[in-house]
Amino acid sequence: MISKSNTKKILMIIGALLILSSVLLACTESPSEPAETTEEAAVDSEPVTEESSEKYRIAFIPQLVGIPYFTAMDNGGKRAAEAFGVEWIYEGATTTDAAEQVRILESLVQQGVDAVSVATLDAESLNPALKRALEAGVKAYTSDSDSPGGERLVFVAQALGKDLGYAFMDTIAEDIGGKGQVAIVSNDPTSTNLNTWIEYMKERKEEYPDIEIVDVRYAIGGSTEKAMNESLDLMTRYPDLVGLVSMPCSGTPGLAQAVIQADRVGEVWVTGCGTPASVKTYIESGVMKHSVIWDPEELGYLTVWAGIQLIEGNPFKEFNEVPGIDRLIQYFPEDKTLLLGPPLIIDINNVNDYDF
């Protein structure tokens, strides 16, 4: 019999190795997993057309579950599923985990859903999985965050990356009076959408010669506490800093909390992606003047509508009438992108008008 203490110590060593490797892996890209099972899935999900009398099953994989932003998308998806008579599946991990996204996508393909959309965390690891999904006959597309270089059928965009990047720059410029040092806090460096916004924000900065973007920090893992710690260090490193901009919605309260802790309210302004409910208290107490958002509920709704069009094989027009959305939805065939609309700027006047 192997003694209990030896077994335990071996387990301990394995645990320690896991921990060390995860520390090291934190900075590398998660490799996509080989999935030999997709061939089976292809056989299983073949008779999609024969099942057309049944409800379509449309799945969405958010970047993470449990944050107000994606919860709002989930609600929109549910509303659309009811309106159009389809089944809505919402499945994701509680942290921003690219490998987990791939796993969930593959299991959904195996379950034989009709369409699946993903808010991409890491295009490198997701693209092969998207391709396998398409080969298995599942309508794979992206929503909220695109997967560049992949073969997704369409990207359902909340707002153009350009419009958002410009909006971030314009709001922070207004907050700080058009001059001074600004720093950006993002989350994982692989988040495609956030990187695009940062690029456009920098492009727009050319309009403001007196503003300097001094640093971009990546709070890996996406927790509010990490964004807060990055902001505190940024304020120490750049004592003249006047603006902090959060790209992810989950980081914005952390930036605001950092300014409160450092006792710099009114000197350092915070803006960024933020749902009205999560920035309300900071806008009302004068830590923030604006946040930038779009209607994620409506984005979830549009995601379902797009999925139905893909399943039924209806091509998108340049301007689409979507039942339940009272404006025309534009489609850009060259990027295969469906656009929800312009960004929504939240301030003290409209912060109480929304419930997400």
Add this chain to the structure above:
Amino acid sequence: MGRKFSSYIPAPGKRVYLAIGLLAFEIFIFTIFAENFLTIKNLSTVLINVSDLAIVSLGMTMLLIMGGIDISAGSALGVVGFMIAQLLFKEVHPIIIAFVAIAAGTLIGLINGLLITKFRIPDIIATLSTNSVFRALIFGLLGGKYLVGIPLKFKRLATGTLFGIPNTLIIIIVFFTVFWLVLTFTRYGRKVYAVGDNTEAAKALGININNIRLATYSIMGALIGFAALLYMGRVAVVEIGIGSDLAIRSIAVAVIGGTSVTGGRGSIIGTIAGALFMAFLKNGLVLLGMPSLAEPAVTGVLILLFVGIDVLADLKSTGKIKSRLLGRRLNIVDNKSKDIL
């Protein structure tokens, strides 16, 4: 019996001096090269932000010495944090909240301890499972929302000063002193070391191993409850990612401080040096202007280096590592052959 436990008082190992030396070296380097590093404001900020990690690392060190581990620490902090937030919204008196938080933490620790002792689930598996359960609980309790605008009743505790000294520094010093005394001079403390070093021998000595385990996991829980108060005082936001890598960071802190992940070896003094090392490292790298993307790599390499030094120091000072490893292997072989026979 009493004399036997208390008369053996180990001097701080070489590894502890090494950790303290490296911390001093790090502070020295950052002071020279990083602007704004050695200012009261920056040092206080770092001490405020490291407080909950330091307190949890203290418990983690005790568990590792005992041959245990707690993967669920971060999620447990999240559950207690959620409770604290709810009580703050209901305007319950802060002292009652503090009591409830510590009691809730202790209960969580006790649950982990019972799973390990009564159901004989290996520590890492038991706490990995409760970690998932607690995380799911936070997810369910939050219902997809953030808790923001939480009353700042614990802000003074976590970010205030006493005679110009950050409260958190005083808290850290008091906690670490008390637990150093407990681990070094009490029978309980010596038993923790004994259980971690050689469980079978500890049993043979008549130590009730399960009681020691239950007590240490409960203490860890109580520390997590207190750390949650500090966390709510400085962050004041509860979201799904709360404490998501606290367990891993606190294990790293303990290892940097010279605690062995295989049990039986480690020191509270090393852990405080490890906690401060990690906190100043993160802060100093930003102040040096290290690009954000290079940072995790630097941290990872430094931790590997530390563990490497650990092994080398062991080899040099005692020359025992080879024989120890060999001995363990022989022991396994021996046991296996017994099985076959």
